Amino acid sequence: MSQNNCKRFKTLAIHAGQPPDAAYGAVMTPIYQTSTFAFRSVGQPGPFDYSRSGNPTRKALETCLAALESGAFGFAFGTGMAAEATLATMFEPGDHMVVHNDLYGGTYRLLATLGERRVAVDYVDLRDLDAVRAALRPSTRALWIESPTNPCMNLVDLAAVAQLAREHGLLTICDNTFSSPYFQRPLELGVDIVVHSTTKYINGHSDVVGGAIVVRDAGLAERIGFLQNALGTCQAPFDCFLVMRGIKTLALRMEEHNRNALEIARWLERHPKISRVHHPGLPSHPQHALALRQMTGFGGTFSFRVRGGQEEAFRLLGNVKVFTLAESLGGVESLIEHPYTMTHVSVPPDIRESMGITPDLIRISVGIEDVADLIEDLESALAAV
């Protein structure tokens, strides 16, 4: 199927960048497990010469990622952090970045380290546009957004922040890991660069780590492509194949994650041992209206607070049987974790608490199992609380 014939998400997920293989007509893109490619003759390389610079399996995934995010250029990386580190390298010493003050702990660690050594970083609540304006300096180059945020599920108004950035000639970078392109497409709202941990929903089977960047602008694409090659942060062919296979069912999985998570969130909201549920699909979420405006669904990950603090939260974690106590999210299986001592432990305690990551907070990644089994599991674990 040619690119022109396929326009809608579910079709793109299966076909974009993946015509039958030219050599033997293989319907599934082959894994080109090779580090290097023969030249046609002296001075005449073929379309690929060395797998760090480019590989046909990776190219197929990158084309597909670009199509799903409504972008023009996609890049696949060895991890989400490799993608983020590549982006961070785009900035020059002395540059300044305004970063959302509520984001994944590893991103915080990367940018905090960078701030100390190279690029100045200010952490600001990007929900407050006046605070963003106040933080801008002549050396500001970019705004770094995560929406929804991990794990507190706060949203940033992507169109409004992108508009503000454009007025000041700044780049916007948005981590779209939690929604996946199925539920939110930041480039369509004016954001310049989308970054993903494909480890999560995009691959969806908890068997690969990977990352992605998608852009529309050819100049940005050239810089990112240069850095991906220069830093060697690209994804290996076999992992690209697995991510591509995962993408084929992204739409179906996201619908099911979304349905199950919303049902569990509504159930938890009524539970007497739960003091608060952070889920943008609930009318009780302070940015529910924004969620309905910029997302077409809410994904499968959200957080909630257990009455009684850490001791009671640990009792819940220790008594689940279908949910697995583990970091990460976005796989077909349900996971549960304690951000304060697990995913966000690399954030200094005072900042962690100011982000709302306190010992009573639990994050769940709701899988695509039968939702009745998931609710029964939480119900019996909460009975021990």
Ligand SMILES: Cc1ncc(COP(=O)(O)O)c(C=O)c1O
């Ligand atoms: C929102 C978000 N961005 C980036 C990352 C980093 O991705 P990776 O673990 O694939 O390096 C994660 C990992 O949990 C994440 O949750």
